[in-house]
Amino acid sequence: GAVVSQHPSWVICKSGTSVKIECRSLDFQATTMFWYRQFPKQSLMLMATSNEGSKATYEQGVEKDKFLINHASLTLSTLTVTSAHPEDSSFYICSANDWFRGNQPQHFGDGTRLSIL
């Protein structure tokens, strides 16, 4: 079945560094991918909609200059957390839709746990 792969699954880094998270659709093309964030003991919140070949659309309150999204191909979207700080520590999950198969369930990645020291 269709799979969405996220990499890395866990990253720990120092405050001030930038971290890139990849989201790949392995056996289908995705014109649109979505990025979600989950703080401890909270639910998932939509951060942004990633559109292939164009700028991402960010939800209110999400800083576009801090969370850079690039969707350069139909199978890859990247989220870069720039100058990460401890408050950015969270669980980040992406999802993608198999656009060519119409109304099919979205596929979620396994998530990336980001810990900023």
Add this chain to the structure above:
Amino acid sequence: KQEVTQIPAALSVPEGENLVLNCSFTDSAIYNLQWFRQDPGKGLTSLLLIQSSQREQTSGRLNASLDKSSGRSTLYIAASQPGDSATYLCAVENTGNQFYFGTGTSLTVIP
């Protein structure tokens, strides 16, 4: 903006009991509604998807219902097992394929 609420926030039941998890949403203009399971520190496992034109879906011991006009969905789990212990998330999908997640119900099934 769509708001999704789940009740109860936490639930503890003895093994074998049937149980119901509740989900409500504020905007009835949804595309799909989906129930997920999330184990601690893990990603999402899709359990059931109900399209907006459907009233319910069943998979094994799970049954989900949808009343779009009233903005409600329920997830029924029959004959609960310790392996069912997890957080259950309700999510509504809009026509733009964006998901709005509920606050989750943390379920513990006691052996």
